[in-house]
Amino acid sequence: MTDPLRLGIAGLGTVGTGVVKIVRQKASLLAARAGRPITISAISARTRDKDRGVTLSDYAWEDDPVALATRDDVDVFVELMGGSDGPAKAATEAAIAAGKDVVTANKAMLAHHGQALAIAAENAGRVLRFEAAVAGGIPVIKALTEGLAGNEITRVMGVMNGTCNYILTRMQSAGLPYDTVFDEAAQLGYLEADPTLDVGGIDAGHKLSLLASIAFGTQVDFDAVDLEGIEKVTIADIRHAADMDYRIKLLGVARMTGRGLEQRMSPCLVPADSPLGQLEGGTNMVVLEGDMVEQIVLRGPGAGEGPTASAVMADVMDIARGCRVSTFGQPAKGLQKAQSALGATPAPYYLRMALEDKPGALAKVAAVLGEAGISIDRMRQYRHDDTTAPVLIVTHKTTRSALDAALDAMSRLDVVATEPVALRIETV
Amino acid sequence: MTDPLRLGIAGLGTVGTGVVKIVRQKASLLAARAGRPITISAISARTRDKDRGVTLSDYAWEDDPVALATRDDVDVFVELMGGSDGPAKAATEAAIAAGKDVVTANKAMLAHHGQALAIAAENAGRVLRFEAAVAGGIPVIKALTEGLAGNEITRVMGVMNGTCNYILTRMQSAGLPYDTVFDEAAQLGYLEADPTLDVGGIDAGHKLSLLASIAFGTQVDFDAVDLEGIEKVTIADIRHAADMDYRIKLLGVARMTGRGLEQRMSPCLVPADSPLGQLEGGTNMVVLEGDMVEQIVLRGPGAGEGPTASAVMADVMDIARGCRVSTFGQPAKGLQKAQSALGATPAPYYLRMALEDKPGALAKVAAVLGEAGISIDRMRQYRHDDTTAPVLIVTHKTTRSALDAALDAMSRLDVVATEPVALRIETV
Numbered sequence: 001m002t003d004p005l006r007l008g009i010a011g012l013g014t015v016g017t018g019v020v021k022i023v024r025q026k027a028s029l030l031a032a033r034a035g036r037p038i039t040i041s042a043i044s045a046r047t048r049d050k051d052r053g054v055t056l057s058d059y060a061w062e063d064d065p066v067a068l069a070t071r072d073d074v075d076v077f078v079e080l081m082g083g084s085d086g087p088a089k090a091a092t093e094a095a096i097a098a099g100k101d102v103v104t105a106n107k108a109m110l111a112h113h114g115q116a117l118a119i120a121a122e123n124a125g126r127v128l129r130f131e132a133a134v135a136g137g138i139p140v141i142k143a144l145t146e147g148l149a150g151n152e153i154t155r156v157m158g159v160m161n162g163t164c165n166y167i168l169t170r171m172q173s174a175g176l177p178y179d180t181v182f183d184e185a186a187q188l189g190y191l192e193a194d195p196t197l198d199v200g201g202i203d204a205g206h207k208l209s210l211l212a213s214i215a216f217g218t219q220v221d222f223d224a225v226d227l228e229g230i231e232k233v234t235i236a237d238i239r240h241a242a243d244m245d246y247r248i249k250l251l252g253v254a255r256m257t258g259r260g261l262e263q264r265m266s267p268c269l270v271p272a273d274s275p276l277g278q279l280e281g282g283t284n285m286v287v288l289e290g291d292m293v294e295q296i297v298l299r300g301p302g303a304g305e306g307p308t309a310s311a312v313m314a315d316v317m318d319i320a321r322g323c324r325v326s327t328f329g330q331p332a333k334g335l336q337k338a339q340s341a342l343g344a345t346p347a348p349y350y351l352r353m354a355l356e357d358k359p360g361a362l363a364k365v366a367a368v369l370g371e372a373g374i375s376i377d378r379m380r381q382y383r384h385d386d387t388t389a390p391v392l393i394v395t396h397k398t399t400r401s402a403l404d405a406a407l408d409a410m411s412r413l414d415v416v417a418t419e420p421v422a423l424r425i426e427t428v
Numbered sequence: 429m430t431d432p433l434r435l436g437i438a439g440l441g442t443v444g445t446g447v448v449k450i451v452r453q454k455a456s457l458l459a460a461r462a463g464r465p466i467t468i469s470a471i472s473a474r475t476r477d478k479d480r481g482v483t484l485s486d487y488a489w490e491d492d493p494v495a496l497a498t499r500d501d502v503d504v505f506v507e508l509m510g511g512s513d514g515p516a517k518a519a520t521e522a523a524i525a526a527g528k529d530v531v532t533a534n535k536a537m538l539a540h541h542g543q544a545l546a547i548a549a550e551n552a553g554r555v556l557r558f559e560a561a562v563a564g565g566i567p568v569i570k571a572l573t574e575g576l577a578g579n580e581i582t583r584v585m586g587v588m589n590g591t592c593n594y595i596l597t598r599m600q601s602a603g604l605p606y607d608t609v610f611d612e613a614a615q616l617g618y619l620e621a622d623p624t625l626d627v628g629g630i631d632a633g634h635k636l637s638l639l640a641s642i643a644f645g646t647q648v649d650f651d652a653v654d655l656e657g658i659e660k661v662t663i664a665d666i667r668h669a670a671d672m673d674y675r676i677k678l679l680g681v682a683r684m685t686g687r688g689l690e691q692r693m694s695p696c697l698v699p700a701d702s703p704l705g706q707l708e709g710g711t712n713m714v715v716l717e718g719d720m721v722e723q724i725v726l727r728g729p730g731a732g733e734g735p736t737a738s739a740v741m742a743d744v745m746d747i748a749r750g751c752r753v754s755t756f757g758q759p760a761k762g763l764q765k766a767q768s769a770l771g772a773t774p775a776p777y778y779l780r781m782a783l784e785d786k787p788g789a790l791a792k793v794a795a796v797l798g799e800a801g802i803s804i805d806r807m808r809q810y811r812h813d814d815t816t817a818p819v820l821i822v823t824h825k826t827t828r829s830a831l832d833a834a835l836d837a838m839s840r841l842d843v844v845a846t847e848p849v850a851l852r853i854e855t856v
Contacts, residue, residue, distance in 0.1 A: 022578050022720060032645065032758045033577050131575070137721040139575025146574075146751070147559070147567025149461050150450050150741025217460065275727065278706060292450060292734035292741075293565040299703065299725040306720035313578025313720075323574070323751035330460045 004037040005320040006073055010065040010091055011080030012045035015105055017052045018309025019078065034320035041073040069095035076101045076319055078312060084108035096120045103315040105132035105308060111206035111222040118332035128327045129315035134207040135160050135284040137307025138300040139314055144214050144288055145329040151290025153215035155255045161204040162282030162302040163190045164230050164250040169280045172238045200229035201250060205265040208252035212263050214329045216256045218338035226342045228266035232421060237352060240392050241269050247277040251426055260339030269350050269425040276428050343400025348377060353420035354388040361415035372406035374398045388417045432465040433748040434501055438493040438519055439508030440473035443533055445480045446737025447506065462748035469501040497523035504529045504747055506740060512536035524548045531743040533560035533736060539634035539650040546760035556755045557743035562635040563588050563712040565735025566728040567742055572642050572716055573757040579718025581643035583683045589632040590710030590730040591618045592658050592678040597708045600666045628657035629678060633693040636680035640691050641756045644684045646766035654770045656694035660849060665780060668820050669697050675705040679854055688767030697778050697853040704856050771828025776805060781848035782816040789843035800834035802826045816845045
């Protein structure tokens with residue numbers, strides 16, 4: 001097989017531009033590795049006349065990504081436009097219908113339409129691959145789908161939104177409040193146009209739902225992800241957590257339980273000396289656990305031109321080499337919709353609340369926990385600040401339903417001044 | 429393609445037994461993922477009548493691994509016997525000649541004969557894969573060969589011998605000398621029959637030479653690895669390193685320089701707060717650096733039944749799925765023998781020596797360094813212990829040749845009581 005593999009690239013932002021650069025600058029290296037040349041036939045983007053720092057005049061231009069996706073001289077449609085619906089989805093569907101393989105970095109599209117698109121690709125005998133959609137340059141889709149193919153996966157965890165990890169670690173290192181660091185991140189261009197995609201955990205939740213599908217052989221079910229953003233995490237929480245040798249991370253966890261599939265994306269406490277706890281700045285980390293392999297930890301840049309383009313090229317090179325793995329590691333038409341099991345796995349929790357300076361205040365809180373069947377591992381009351389005192393409690397393992405009952409009862413106590421904050425402590 | 433993929437497994441130690449267990453216990457999961465059943469036709473081992481905790485009576489038995497490797501009902505020869513030559517090599521060659529694909533965990537065989545075996549496999553239109561040969565359960569061969577296929581690799585580093593890392597971290601945590609921990613490791617069964625394979629850096633050097641071949645597109649050249657074991661590392665070195673926020677690791681580094689390929693496996697100092705510095709016990713870690721992806725860090729168990737069997741199965745599943753990648757990521761017949769460039773990259777060094785309690789002793793040492801063009805970053809002299817005083821020096825970046833000249837001159841000074849120890853400080 002020495003015919004060139006011909007790409008059509010839709011979307012020329014940083015990632016698309018990075019892919020063009022790799023194909024142009026590493027032609028002989030790629031050809032040696034793939035056993036055939038990789039070429040670009042045509043490109044498409046919203047704006048044509050813009051200096052992207054790379055020569056584009058060698059390629060046919062299409063204003064319409066659907067037209068690009070269905071060109072006769074395109075073997076692989078590379079979708080780098082983004083957006084869960086609209087042109088990205090239309091062009092991907094058109095590419096598959098026209099018999100093209102598809103490589104995409106579009107986590108939102110796959111989280112919402114991955115099952116249907118994967119079936120369409122299978123029916124057409126084409127592949128739909130998405131290494132770049134999860135954790136940037138880390139080859140985690142490949143590690144999970146292929147590297148651990150001999151394992152029953154027991155848990156997938158990860159810090160998969162670099163912006164959130166930047167915000168949380170910057171709050172800690174600089175001692176700055178959430179709002180200040182959020183503004184910094186915005187000025188640095190780290191946030192999506194709609195920042196709730198980042199800080200609300202949605203972007204990371206998309207990624208988790210894709211990993212869960214591969215890991216557990218179930219249909220992608222983003223709507224079943226228990227989502228909680230980092231907006232409520234305070235600098236006080238970060239400091240208290242550090243005092244107890246924990247770090248706070250926006251952590252995704254997916255696990256198959258006896259009751260069904262548990263998928264959570266929420267701020268969690270992890271041990272400060274664990275690989276996840278030590279993860280600083282915008283770096284991503286994914287932890288894969290299998291019954292044979294025990295635990296594999298993958299760490300790397302979660303975004304950026306080079307790393308994301310590297311991941312796109314991994315998929316392109318696989319196709320060029322004739323490696324044609326199903327989108328989610330097995331035929332999509334055989335994937336079952338998992339029962340959703342939110343809160344199925346008990347865990348210890350970190351609780352923070354402000355108590356009124358009244359006799360018996362702490363006793364009332366302790367009584368509420370006791371009534372809910374929750375035992376206390378550690379408790380600290382700090383000195384009163386005017387009229388209220390911060391209180392921290394670390395519980396022993398409890399269920400989410402018992403915890404919710406206790407939180408509900410606490411909010412009705414006259415001694416609890418603010419709504420208690422509860423963060424899960426994840427064993428890593 | 430729904431015909432079963434039929435394995436012939438030679439070697440039924442922990443890894444071989446683990447592979448049999450996976451194939452037996454996960455038959456439906458493997459078939460769903462691969463799109464076809466994975467079966468075992470025949471097995472071979474040195475001892476037949478031994479309880480291995482798994483039913484083997486379903487499989488044909490061969491006393492001779494060559495006979496196993498050439499059976500008509502075997503599609504993939506799984507070589508788990510070990511040993512660089514002898515039966516492992518004979519059976520691998522026979523399997524390739526008989527038109528079988530080969531999966532092996534045998535780093536020694538590949539480090540010495542990988543080039544010839546890869547060419548034989550290519551000429552026969554067969555694949556020879558070895559995920560399990562490097563870093564146990566970590567899918568690092570896949571990450572490097574496929575996941576980073578769009579990158580020019582700039583450096584590969586790793587802690588790839590769990591026994592050495594166990595010894596070094598145990599010395600530190602328990603404050604025990606090398607000999608004591610070495611004996612512990614021997615009693616725990618962590619050491620190879622010939623322990624110099626571990627503590628001499630040979631086993632890890634084999635692995636490094638395989639990674640270097642993939643990374644830089646060069647022929648495997650184990651003989652060009654600059655090997656240094658951990659036998660000379662003292663508890664004092666470990667403590668001094670820790671005092672300066674370093675950890676000592678048996679670290680492999682491969683890098684393409686302007687003068688050729690540099691391959692080193694030696695005890696190095698790395699920052700205590702880096703992922704490599706934080707690596708404890710028998711865990712392995714590989715750091716892959718590419719021009720696009722920046723830095724990827726992979727961490728996981730480097731040995732053991734489950735993790736190594738998991739890696740073997742990754743190769744088997746690739747073959748079952750029709751993914752047929754060249755042994756070293758590109759056709760072996762096109763690989764060049766690299767120029768060897770030992771010591772090409774300057775680095776800072778840690779030096780330890782014992783100085784006689786004589787006036788001007790320190791000045792003489794400093795003068796030797798100055799004459800060799802080596803400047804001092806930090807120096808500490810500790811209190812005299814009877815007649816000599818331990819002295820530590822951290823140099824600025826210097827070349828290995830300048831350092832060797834200085835060490836040579838120092839050994840001729842009348843004030844240096846013992847041969848100075850020099851350990852490289854690797855930037856990570």
